[in-house]
Amino acid sequence: MTEATLVFLGAVRTGGDTTAATTASALAVRDGRVLALGDEARALARTADEVVDMGDGLLMAAFGDGHAHPLFGGLESFGPQIKELDSVDAIVAEVGRWARRHPEAQWIVGASYDPALAPDGEFDARWLDAAVSDRPVVLRAHDYHTVWCNTEALRRAGVTEATPEPRLGWIVRRPDGTPLGTLREWHACDLVLDQVPARDEDELVEAIRRAGHAYARAGITWVQDAWVEPEMADAYLAAVRRGALALRVDLAQRADPDRWRAQRAPFAATRTRVAAEGGELLTARTVKYFSDGVVEGGTAAMLAPYLDAPHSCGMPVWEPSALAEAVRAFDADGFQTHIHAIGDAGVRAALDAVESAIAANPAWDRRPVITHVQIVDPADLPRFAELGVIANFEPLWAQPDPLQTELSIPRIGAERAALQYPMGELARRGVRISFGSDWPVSSHIPLEGIQVAVTRRTFTGEPAGGWLPHQRLTVDQALTAATSGVAHQAGADDRLALAPGAPADLVLLSADPRAADLMEIRHARVLGTWLAGRPTYRDRDEGRSPEVI
Incomplete structure (x- = not known):
């Protein structure tokens, strides 16, 4: 009998290109691919290198993200942490704190603020000036279609009341025609973003x-x-x-x-x-x-x-x-x-x-x-x-x-x-x-x-x-x-379902969302993630910190 490197015992959502996915009782992995399901997989547990008893958890095909910006997401951790802040004052305070901790930064670049925190999503440069006036500040809204700048950033970019409206973009202005500090869409945002030093x-x-x-x-x-x-x-x-x-x-x-x-x-x-x-x-x-x-x-x-x-x-x-x-x-x-x-x-x-x-x-x-x-x-x-x-x-x-x-x-x-x-x-x-x-x-x-x-x-x-x-x-x-x-x-037809021969891209959840209260689905924990049978994350829940591998 072929040996498995990894066997999961418990509920397995096999998935597939339908909305009525079936459930198996076990799954075995070898050489990065699904080897067997159900009773055949259970029979391989005795000689497997590792056996995972899932208890009340659910194993299923790993999630995919069909539209995202991973590099931008990673970069957000480099600047002021404004994403979860719920007021303009809190954002301004965080920008000021970050600027004081990073006197070496030529520009203060952050993301991503909630545009609903200001009427009509229009943010004033002077609010940021109160925290940082001697260095340019540019913050992206969380839709990444708008930026909020301080006065120094506008000055470095040469954005004034005389600046014409770009073809693809709007410069939000005060009644006297001077730029408020909010720029919308490509060409307007790029007036400032093009001045920011490139990341190495x-x-x-x-x-x-x-x-x-x-x-x-x-x-x-x-x-x-x-x-x-x-x-x-x-x-x-x-x-x-x-x-x-x-x-x-x-x-x-x-x-x-x-x-x-x-x-x-x-x-x-x-x-x-x-x-x-x-x-x-x-x-x-x-x-x-x-x-x-x-x-x-x-x-x-x-x-x-x-x-x-x-x-x-x-x-x-x-x-x-x-x-x-x-x-x-x-x-x-x-x-x-x-x-x-x-x-x-x-x-x-x-x-x-x-x-x-x-x-x-x-x-x-x-x-x-x-x-x-x-x-x-x-x-x-x-x-x-x-x-x-x-x-x-x-x-x-x-x-x-x-x-x-x-x-x-x-x-x-x-x-x-x-x-x-x-x-x-x-x-x-x-x-x-x-x-x-x-x-x-x-x-x-x-x-x-x-x-x-x-x-x-x-x-x-x-x-x-x-x-x-x-x-x-x-x-x-x-x-x-x-x-x-x-x-x-993704064009990955071999990943449409967990079947023998499919890549073992897997996620183990602490609970089955199909059996949960609908308002509690998000509280299921990810206990592990496997890419082609190799763990990339394991939740070490025995009093230890989670481990990213």
């Missing part, structure tokens, strides 16, 4: 290492890095060489609407280089497009004007015809399409672009992704299935939190607010759904998003009946979206 390779590799540890603790073994610039690809390859990459990552290189034609050859060269040097963990098969901005900033592309800005339908990053042309070109080059689309006009432009590529190019296994999918015009819902589009949701967003109640809903009104995050509707139409986190925009912990997907309630329980409850998923549907759905997006 050591810092970027360390950020990747920290991100990998955070993901391992959350039970994740594959991530779509959904915004990659050239220096970031170099950093990932350096992390591979140094043994600092602890999970599988696909790099989505960002297509720029102003220079995408010149990017085609470099993108292909990066894909080839990563295939040669990235080993088994790193690929670069995807191109990322930003169709629009975000609702809370008034920059998501809408079919009708914003209620608080009747002159504006938002800010498309690409003209729809240009987006379609670029998607056709990169699709012809063999890249998977991954489009950020938030507003109903942004989603329509993304669907049109995918449809254009399908019509123009030969058939291939393209698996196009539209991510976020916040507001979809009802007329466009059938097109997801018709075009084979994967709908990648960040399920943690599907709740009436302050970002919704104080910024988004007042801008779009009740009628359009009722169209948000149509997970249930698309699932009923047979659309393939994957889950992501958009970390560090929001929490990378999958169980938190899964709880919201099945309840549509805040963690404090509001509203009691769920927000747009017809869009809720079942627990099995949500688990599938976070596992098999992401594996399908």
Whole structure:
């Protein structure tokens, strides 16, 4: 009889490309792959190198994250820790503390603050000046579409009342025309961000290492890095060489609407280089497009004007015809399409672009992704299935939190607010759904998003009946979206289910979410994570600290 290196005894959710996953009583691993299930696996326990008795826990395929920014998430730990702060005063105080502890820092760079903490998401440079006035400060909002700067940062960037509005971006101004300190979207943010000294390779590799540890603790073994610039690809390859990459990552290189034609050859060269040097963990098969901005900033592309800005339908990053042309070109080059689309006009432009590529190019296994999918015009819902589009949701967003109640809903009104995050509707139409986190925009912990997907309630329980409850998923549907759905997006058909021969990418939970109170799902602990049968995290719960391996 073949020997196993590792056997798990207890409930195993085998998963699969369906919403009704089956359960086995054991799983055996050998050479990084699933060797056997059920009774056959149990019979191997006697001679296995290690046996894990799971008790009341659940073993399942490891989670994936279909849309995130791991390097940005790692970098957030380098600067002022403002993410969980709940007031402007607290953020300003933390920036001041960090600046005093780091007199050597030329710039103070941090992320990511809650834009709902100030009326209309508009933050004043003078608030930061009270803490630091002699060095530039730039903080990203947690949507990463807005920055808040102090006066010195604006001065270094040359942003004044005479600065014209950039083509893609807004400089929020005071009544006298002087810049307030809040910059929205690409070209406006870049006025300041382009002045920030670049991180060196050591810092970027360390950020990747920290991100990998955070993901391992959350039970994740594959991530779509959904915004990659050239220096970031170099950093990932350096992390591979140094043994600092602890999970599988696909790099989505960002297509720029102003220079995408010149990017085609470099993108292909990066894909080839990563295939040669990235080993088994790193690929670069995807191109990322930003169709629009975000609702809370008034920059998501809408079919009708914003209620608080009747002159504006938002800010498309690409003209729809240009987006379609670029998607056709990169699709012809063999890249998977991954489009950020938030507003109903942004989603329509993304669907049109995918449809254009399908019509123009030969058939291939393209698996196009539209991510976020916040507001979809009802007329466009059938097109997801018709075009084979994967709908990648960040399920943690599907709740009436302050970002919704104080910024988004007042801008779009009740009628359009009722169209948000149509997970249930698309699932009923047979659309393939994957889950992501958009970390560090929001929490990378999958169980938190899964709880919201099945309840549509805040963690404090509001509203009691769920927000747009017809869009809720079942627990099995949500688990599938976070596992098999992401594996399908990744093109990893061998990871769709835990079956003999499948890679042993596994997560062990302290409790079965399918049997839990729906409002308690997020409290299940990750007890261990395995990548190809190798532990990357073990929760040492016998009075010792958790161990990241």
